[in-house]
Each structure stands twice: as structure tokens, then as C-alpha cells.
Amino acid sequence: MTIPRKRKKVTELMRRLSITDGDILLIKEGSSFANKEIIEQLTHSLARMGYYKTLVIVVDSLDDLNVLDESGMLAHGWLRVPVRKSEEGKES
Numbered sequence: 775m776t777i778p779r780k781r782k783k784v785t786e787l788m789r790r791l792s793i794t795d796g797d798i799l800l801i802k803e804g805s806s807f808a809n810k811e812i813i814e815q816l817t818h819s820l821a822r823m824g825y826y827k828t829l830v831i832v833v834d835s836l837d838d839l840n841v842l843d844e845s846g847m848l849a850h851g852w853l854r855v856p857v858r859k860s861e862e863g864k865e866s
Contacts, residue, residue: 783806787816803832808832817830
């Protein structure tokens with residue numbers, strides 16, 4: 775049995791990244807990973823791994839982005855949206 779092509783892309787992405795819960799994953803629009811099905815598979819895989827605080831965001835460009843810690847993000851108006859307990863253990 776072969777793994778579907780989109781699932782292979784997600785597996786490849788997960789292998790390349792060293793993800794920890796709470797990371798923000800940026801995907802450049804127009805890249806091969808900026809696909810609804812791939813992003814859904816990625817978020818489902820993250821949830822199965824117990825990574826409920828990890829965000830996946832598609833951006834226009836990676837040129838203007840800086841690495842910020844939580845206090846830096848708060849200074850720029852970013853807010854952390856808490857995950858409700860009922861959603862934490864949920865798998866779809």
C-alpha cells in the first residue's frame with residue numbers, strides 16, 4: 775500500500791522540522807506546502823502528537839518576519855488564544 779502524495783509531503787515536512795508544542799509554523803503562500811489538504815493533514819498530525827498549542831500560518835512573504843518571543847509578540851499586539859479543554863483531546 776502506498777502513502778497518498780499529500781501525506782508524503784506532510785511526512786517530509788514533519789521530518790525536516792524539529793517541532794515543539796507552542797511553535798508557530800509559517801508556510802509561504804504559493805509553496806507546495808501551502809495547500810489546504812496538506813495543512814489540514816499537518817494540523818491533524820500535530821494534534822495526534824499532542825501539540826495543541828502549535829500554530830500553522832500561511833504568509834505572503836517571509837522577508838518581513840522577525841523572530842519574537844511571547845513578550846515581543848505581545849508588544850506588537852499579538853494575542854495568545856487559549857485552547858478550550860474540550861478541544862485539547864479531540865481528534866478529527
